[in-house]
Amino acid sequence: NAGVTQTPKFQVLKTGQSMTLQCAQDMNHNSMYWYRQDPGMGLRLIYYSASEGTTDKGEVPNGYNVSRLNKREFSLRLESAAPSQTSVYFCASSPVTSTDTQYFGPGTRLTVL
């Protein structure tokens, strides 16, 4: 039982390049989330998927797109990377009860030059 896995762990991009961050969970959770973590800002929600087949914007969605490929997988795409997207990205998943614990992956550290 691997929990939440993310690939890659590290990535360096040039401004304008595109990339996709991959996330998968093996806990049969319905909801999945993408956060970014910046110093002094805590964790901010980019996009979420309440259930398979649905996705919605979070607090900071500009410059990102997501795909809920199936119940297990939720990817985050940067179409044209900008230096402001330099951050650590975390994927998380949770079941559906009102007191859900969110389970986080190990993160992807992205640098945009």
Added chain:
Amino acid sequence: QQQVKQSPQSLIVQKGGISIINCAYENTAFDYFPWYQQFPGKGPALLIAIRPDVSEKKEGRFTISFNKSAKQFSLHIMDSQPGDSATYFCAASMRSGGYQKVTFGTGTKLQVIP
């Protein structure tokens, strides 16, 4: 708009001492208040959580105190150990549009020195 304010930003505590981290929230619709612990290079992990109908919850050396009228809650780490050195995030959660909307504080970096 930051709905959960966390302080202090950093904290240094002697081994065996008490670490205290405070949080305040604004939205009374929040109905679940978890604390997450994050070690360097790792994702956050749930440490302890409380519902607003309870004033205190204790799990081992970790205690949450909750003051609903003041809209404040805090984490107390008793007998702090070097292994507790990590970043701690308070959070406030509610159900919104079929998903769990979690608002995180900005984090407190705790260092426990021997």
